[in-house]
Amino acid sequence: MPFIGNDIVSLNCPENQISFSNNAYLQKAFTTNELLEINSCKINYLPQIYWTCKESAYKILVKKGLTKQFSPALYSVDLEYISENNLSVINSKIQYKDQIVFAQTAIQPNYIHTIAADEQSALSAIKSNVIKYVGSAEMYDALIVDFAQYFGIDATFLQIEKDKNQAPFLINGKLKTRHEISFSHDGEFAAFVFL
Amino acid sequence: MPDIKENIKTTVMETKIKVKEILNKYIFDKSIWDTAPENPNIIKDLKINSARIVDIVLDIEDQFDIEIDDESLENIFTLNDIIDIIAKKQA
Numbered sequence: 001m002p003f004i005g006n007d008i009v010s011l012n013c014p015e016n017q018i019s020f021s022n023n024a025y026l027q028k029a030f031t032t033n034e035l036l037e038i039n040s041c042k043i044n045y046l047p048q049i050y051w052t053c054k055e056s057a058y059k060i061l062v063k064k065g066l067t068k069q070f071s072p073a074l075y076s077v078d079l080e081y082i083s084e085n086n087l088s089v090i091n092s093k094i095q096y097k098d099q100i101v102f103a104q105t106a107i108q109p110n111y112i113h114t115i116a117a118d119e120q121s122a123l124s125a126i127k128s129n130v131i132k133y134v135g136s137a138e139m140y141d142a143l144i145v146d147f148a149q150y151f152g153i154d155a156t157f158l159q160i161e162k163d164k165n166q167a168p169f170l171i172n173g174k175l176k177t178r179h180e181i182s183f184s185h186d187g188e189f190a191a192f193v194f195l
Numbered sequence: 196m197p198d199i200k201e202n203i204k205t206t207v208m209e210t211k212i213k214v215k216e217i218l219n220k221y222i223f224d225k226s227i228w229d230t231a232p233e234n235p236n237i238i239k240d241l242k243i244n245s246a247r248i249v250d251i252v253l254d255i256e257d258q259f260d261i262e263i264d265d266e267s268l269e270n271i272f273t274l275n276d277i278i279d280i281i282a283k284k285q286a
Binding site: 009015016019024025028029051055067068069070071072073074166186 | 239244245246247248249250252253265266268269270271272
């Protein structure tokens with residue numbers, strides 16, 4: 001079964017605006033190639049796009065037991081070429097050591113959201129949602145409701161647990177099945193994905 | 196003659212205070228220290244956003260005049276991990 005991850009960055013969060021426009025921050029978080037792309041200014045919000053790709057990949061690698069802490073410059077993001085007229089969705093490949101993760105980023109007026117999987121074919125099967133962040137419990141409940149509705153099952157059988165690496169997964173208590181999920185929140189937004 | 200062990204202890208204490216001041220800049224709810232463990236996990240216990248980790252590293256590099264490389268960053272989980280890495284880099 002493929003592993004999935006996701007990450008959201010709010011474009012309204014003042015701390016993010018400060019960090020992603022700070023040259024020292026950019027030098028620390030991004031690779032030489034990424035910095036060249038950022039400095040070329042071809043795409044708006046490129047630091048935020050790269051960041052969400054990297055953190056989505058990190059969440060997958062945590063699940064695989066390959067890392068425990070996020071060091072963004074160790075992740076190299078290769079964006080698929082897109083025309084300047086089609087910037088709503090960007091596909092990318094992220095490399096961490098010998099691992100490759102595939103990602104798709106949605107650019108919205110108020111946030112950047114990336115979904116990722118360690119198998120490219122899984123990307124199109126990922127279900128995602130972005131909601132207003134109220135708290136972790138509400139975010140977990142929203143995923144359970146969406147999951148239950150999508151698969152037409154009783155939500156009372158669904159439970160979110162965490163593995164030994166503190167990565168979340170969903171258990172269907174009735175069918176005794178385990179499902180891939182991922183959460184993210186930043187500023188006023190929460191995002192989740194399931195497979 | 197000054198007690199070397201006592202000096203080292205004082206230096207660690209001073210480092211800890213300075214690191215806690217840096218971490219505090221990125222903690223939304225400062226009262227979280229009241230319930231945090233003695234050696235808190237930066238993200239899990241102090242609820243610091245992962246995007247702020249880079250800011251924290253930059254502040255530590257500035258404050259202690261050291262450089263924390265990308266591989267070392269992967270080994271920073273707790274307050275004591277930061278103190279240990281500062282001691283190693285300053286040795």
